[in-house]
Amino acid sequence: MWLKLFSFCFVATTVLSIDLKDVELPPEHIPYFFNAFPKLAKDCEQNPECPYKAVVGKKVCWGYERDCNVSNSYHVRPQCPGDHRGWVQTKDAQYDTFYTQADFGYVKEQIEDSMVMCEASFQGDSSLECSKYLRFCRGRNIMLNFTGLVGRGDNLRYKTDILARGQIGGYCNFYKDRLLKESEHRSALQSWAPELINFVQTPEKPIAAGVCDVTIDKPTYIMKIDATVNMYHHFCDFFNLYASLHVNSTHPSTFSKDNNILIWETFTYYSAFQDAFKAFTKNPIWDLKEFRGKVVCFKNVVFPLLPRMIFGLYYNTPLIYGCDRSGLFHAFSKHILHGLNVKPQLRTNDKIRVTLLSRGTTFRAITNENEIVEALLKEKSYHFQRVVYDKNIPFIKQLEITHNTDVFIGMHGAGLSHLLFLPDWAAVFEVYNCKDPNCYFDLARLRGVKYVTWENKDKMIQHDHKGLGPDPEKAHAKFTNYSFDVKEFVRLVAKCAKHVRNRRDFRNFIDAANLKGQHIEL
Template sequence: MGREGEELWMSVNKRDRRQTAFIEPMCACQKAMLHIKAISYISLISFGKGERNLDSLRSAWPQKMELCSYTKRLSVPALLLLVFTEHTGCGYNFTDINLPIEHIPYYFNSFPEVAQQCEENPDCPFKSSLGHKVCWGYERDCKPQNSYSTPSCPGDHRGWVKTKQDQLRTFYTQGDFGYVRDQLQEMMVMCEPTFKEDSSLECSKHLRFCRGRNIMINFTDLNTRKEPLRYKMDVLKEGQVGGFCTLTQMKYLVLDTSGLDIYLVCSSTDILFHQDRLAGECDQISPLQSWGPELRYFSRLPRRPIVEKDCDVVIEKPTFILKIDATVNMYHHFCDFFNLYASLHVNSSHPSTFSTDIHILIWESFTYQSTFGDVWETFTSHPIWDLKTFRGETVCFRNLVLPLLPRMIFGLYYNTPIIWGCEKSGLFHAFSKHILHRLKIPHHSRGNNKIHVTLLSRDTAYRKILNEDELIQGLKENPDYVVQRVVYNRNMDFKTQLKYTHNSDIFIGIHGAGLTHLLFLPDWAVIFELYNCEDESCYLDLARLRGVKYITWQNHTKLVQQDEGHHPDGGAHAKFTNYSFDVEEFLRLVQVAAKHVKNHKAFKDFHNTTHDEL
């Protein structure tokens, strides 16, 4: 710390230091670095020495000074964060970057300070990922030609929009990184901090995504709740969630350099808790659509809960609270995982964005159980919590994230109204790569160019393929195919399931949640929904988002429905019966899929690479 920095700190009256400034070393290896943060909803005024503008202040301060706006979306004066820093010079542990190799250039673009350290460190293993002009697509300065993906809309939009450009923009906003961009642009502050130990809360529209700091949640009433809690909107009540964002008297900070005095002044009319704004966004009250059921009870606390030791437990690590969909159904449960991944991007503000050193709290009292539980390894290295974990306690969270939810209106991907004619979402592609990388799912080399065909067999009461053996035998008679039949149930762990899926070129199955595996097919693959059972859009849309080819049965005269189907609630239903299929027509459709695979550039590149390795 330079002489001016020492003068700045020492000039603050000892009695007032706790209220006006705090020292925060950014890393242990640079003890001399000083952050003096005077945070206020302020007017910056100079008394007695003549008015000075910010440029004058910069010239009077030799170290780097950043003036960061806490929020630029409010019409009221911005909350200013004055940060005085020297060069950190801190080392970075590059083993913490556990990302697919193709994602690392995007990570470096998001966090140039890490890229610089990699460039300066001879031991950094990611030198080849430096210097690429790339961006995910939601950054403010991201140019379309540098973004992770470019939307593809080869088909007709069927009257949704007027122009091809409108079609491309619509798809990017509905189901790509444009969705993340919109959440960021919508963010608004609900609870503003004055000092470091104060609380903060900001959310996107309709409270789809929120994040906060120093937030208190009171779980003491759960001791009296005897019924299991799942999809409940009354877990909390008034005053059981809140933060300290009450305006207190502001002292001033004097910088005794070149005769310049700086006073940080708060007007008595400043409002740091935007209760009306918060209430206005509580307009989608439903268990899995928004955080409105919980945050409608957010209250302004009379004092700082952590400082005043009002918490039984203080959670120091970042915590994500999730309200999840049905864990027994892959389609629905992967809405949870996908939205959690998208939320990492919405929350991307620190190099630890993709760290697994976080906690996950599931907003129900049931102990988590699922065939798909392995996927949590992608997001956290800690045990999964539920509402029983803190029953009867008041808990304070240093950093809290309320991520995007699985059944949001116009959300991803359960209620996504995908515009016609478009495909290949970069966000879905990145999610697939991220999961496969973190779970260490290999893509096996091959000694030939045969097409790997996987048929998903169902062991359920309905939607069985009655002549499945005939179809399998027909496939095996083709020497160009490598054929396997799989049953994905609790007897096969999910990682093993993914190994079969990810090494398939054609994946076949009748309508059902197991077709969600299409998310993890290679880019050149084909998903063949043998019959959609009159639910035409479900897996067609998911395949379009993922960017893999989709085909399904077209000639209904060449399939036989066992009976009309009997829905449990009464009436005929195509999903509650079984089917048999014309073998010749089946093989013809598989041949269409095989032709697509063989002609796909990515498949050719993969085959050539494998051949060279061998």
């Protein structure tokens, strides 16, 4: 079963004065955690009840630490077998570029770009530091004044005027010119510039001066989120929140679930994917209505990386050609699956588990889907299922199906974001990319799973060649339906299945399952 970290938290808290009972990590991540916090590792060594002595002292690191040797970095590392197509001059440069664009090197860049905007002189003072362009910030004893929200209604989303000048600030040495210089990106979901340009140096310590109607003691993550109805877009939020844990990882409480999350809008948060927040917090999700009309002081606050940053992760991320497999995305996948208690299931045979995601929508349907399903059901080496991921299947159940799939099939659409949670050996078959060739191809590259798509357009039919949509002059391939040659479809599924069977980790998993006859933890 999954291991819960810190059954020995009473020892750790005597050293670091924190409560770690809510910190949970996938077993494979525990050595990295201990390496980052040697005091906790020492406590484990000295505590006879600590069950993790075997992993204490392992020379491992995530990849962004200053003294991290690449040979000891996170065990899933990029591979670059393909041509770099002129981006860089050498293979080493190709690897380094991908690592910085899409792996823990991206976290390292945010840390190294961090600069102090508001400097504390004494205990109890405020502080604020941010990465370049104010993409990520964290502060202590920061005041936010939400009295300006009174009378503004409950439809505040993607607004850049939530705060006015002086409605955010702290008692510190404020480097105003430095902050303004980094405020170039002022779009709602690109940076925290729209909010932080209103920062002021307060005449007194806000908490000590009694100006706070509410003081929040627990660490709080304030999030501006993308479209919550779309899995691809909403998981940009969850991924960047996870990456921000690493940018902020100067204290073990970073990985605690006993924190607060405040959504930067007045809409009551709801999403079909909202269970994903359970991997980050055990507390209710707040929105701005919680504090309308109040002055709030946060003892520890984080403004995480945002979903639509220029050259950010993972929305429209420009990736160098020829590389795949990001350790950061791999770790994110494991973090979510572990946090939601999604586990691999018992295998009683070596059949390839094939899942076809059927669209219950107007457009991008496979019109001859029943023929394809009938053909795949005849393949005796497959365990085949057709699913519709809608409100009738809870999201965690969807993840359980996905995580126990070897070949995942679907038309271009947000549901293909499930590929993030496939097992490492899996393949994703985007039946047709609808003239958006890079979106899920790149996401599959980042996750490190095999990607296949339709190869011969002569063997498919687009039923309305002009496309459909509200504006015929702007018709697009995404707004129509398709049929596919059944034999060619089956051939491409077989191509995916062959990849799975050739993977050593798949064979090891099957062998172990057959040997033990019980659930195997990945």
